[in-house]
Amino acid sequence: MRATDMAEFADFVQARSSALFRTGLLLTGNRDQADDLVQSTLERVCRQWARVGRAESRDAYARRIMVNLANDRWRGLRGRREVPLDETDARLAPGTGVAGAADPYRQVLLRDELMRVLHTLPVKMRTVLVLRYFDDLSDESIADLMHISTSTVRSQATRGLAKLRAAVHGTTDNREVPSERTQ
């Protein structure tokens, strides 16, 4: 690696590692795994730095590597980590003790539930939601990054939102919550 490449890579790590970690945290739901994911990502980015190309593409390139790594790892862990959604729904059934409408912390708990359920979603669905709502990428960009079609992105997002909404319904049990019931 040339000295100029090293300096550029150091700048990239300095500038982007925090953002990568935040996305990694949402993808994994776990600080240690996010840290590990970012380190693996940066190791690969470093190894292929000379081929990364223009500065504008580096962030997308790193993000793509990270998403692929997250997918690979999730597949390897699927047997023992993924929580079936029907179990989640059962856990979130009405009357399970989650704070009610009069509870001032209702919104906080609601967001906690959203994050908890998010991390039970299938990895592709979760990745689409994270890239769409956290990284604010367009559906076209997500499709390009994940090597899937735009229609798949949309369907995954729709299904993911539906599952989150179902969990919120179960959590809040007819209380005033952000969902289509508020129309």
Added chain:
Amino acid sequence: MNEPSDSGTDALERELVVAMHEFADSSPAPAYDARRWTAARRRAPQLWALAAVVVAVAAIGTGLALLPGSASPRPITAPVARPSASAASPTSPAGALDGYAAQRLALRSVVTAAELYENPATRGTVKLGQVEARFTDRAAFTRAWGKGGLGVTCGAVASGALSSDERNVLLYTGAIPLPRHATFAFDPATHTVTGVTCGTGSTGHGDQTVVAFYGAQVSGGKSGDGLLGPAVTGTGTCGQDQAKTWFADTPGAGAGLVTWQVGLDGGKPFIVGIDRTGLISQVTCPA
């Protein structure tokens, strides 16, 4: 931004966005050191070390050349080296530095100037013309600077600040956090400041040791003394024991330490290393 499909989903999506950001903010990002990966791949270790020293010296020097403390008892020295001869033109203060470094240096200069200007004892050391040069134009400076620099520190007098990136600044009175943080916006072409906004809530992450130790230093207290590790022989201030303001930025990591660049009263920043126990175990003073 992706458009919500209906008003119900709109509300759920908004909650999801907020929840994601709160979750991501709940755990500070570790500091990653690129040398962890480049070290295994470098072909010329001496060249890399030399380049790192040159870049670091140039970055420190270029930033300090426009810091407001040049009239202070601790004069600011000229940069030893620069990435290029055009590195410090008024319209492009950081010249050949990358955008991140240029913005970080501009942010450091402006916030340090505001801290010094807000203290009557150090106000005279601030050269407002040099501060203004960090902004896109006079209107941007006037708007952001506000009355006596208070616009930069979100309406409260600050004597300490910590920035973990090139945009956001946590503000303190000594070691006491102020309720609002400042966020800088930059012109992407010139890396000059276009504006400063203030917000509440989490942004970036602080460092309890840095805040407690240097906050105590500028407050004249000794409460931070217990944070100095046994390996540090001096006072942890590189001789600037009577400083009135502190500023820390450029977090890094290496050799088991988290590092920050700390500047006192706008003087030359020094590097502070904090070990896993939260003690300051290394202080590298500038030559």
